[in-house]
Every structure is written in structure tokens, then in C-alpha cells.
Amino acid sequence: MRTRPALLVVLVTALGAVLLGVGWLALQPSATGIGRVPAPISVPAPTAVPSPTAPVTSSPTGSAGPTDVVPPPPLDDDDDDDDDDPDDGVDDGED
Structure with missing residues (x-):
């Protein structure tokens, strides 16, 4: 009655031993x-x-002069113009 589970355990054990042996042989030098x-x-x-050869020096193609870079406008950090802001958070009744 218990021969089938015992036979299955023996077969699984034998298969595991074979796989372990093949793996060992594959990894062993x-x-x-x-x-x-x-x-x-x-x-x-x-x-x-x-x-190395000396680098070729060439004169610049343009004359040295002022650049075309425009500086940014100054920051507006005064609070004088806050009255002109339409979205200042004050509800004046107009929509």
C-alpha cells in the first residue's frame, strides 16, 4: 500500500543525486x-x-570690440506700483 510513495521518494532522491553529480562535474575544473x-x-x-607639431595659430576673424550682449533690466523691488495690480486680492465690488 505504501510502495508508490516510497518508490516516488527513491526516484526523486536518485534524480536529485544525478543532477547534483552532473552539476558538480560541470563546475569542477x-x-x-x-x-x-x-x-x-x-x-x-x-x-x-x-x-607633435605646433598648433596652427590663426588670427580671429573679427576685430576686438564691444559685444552685442545686452544686460538684463534691473530688478523692480519697490512696492510703489502695487496699487496698479488688478489682482491684488482686494475686493472692490467690480467683477
């Missing part, structure tokens, strides 16, 4: 590669670098 010295990293010798 091969026996021929143990202890071998890796190949050295070779860097090619640099080739002759040409001497």
Missing part, C-alpha cells in the same frame, strides 16, 4: 587543467610616435 600556468598576457611594443 577539468583534471588536465589543474596546476597549469596560464599564458602570459602579451602587450605589443609601442610603435614610434610622431613628434
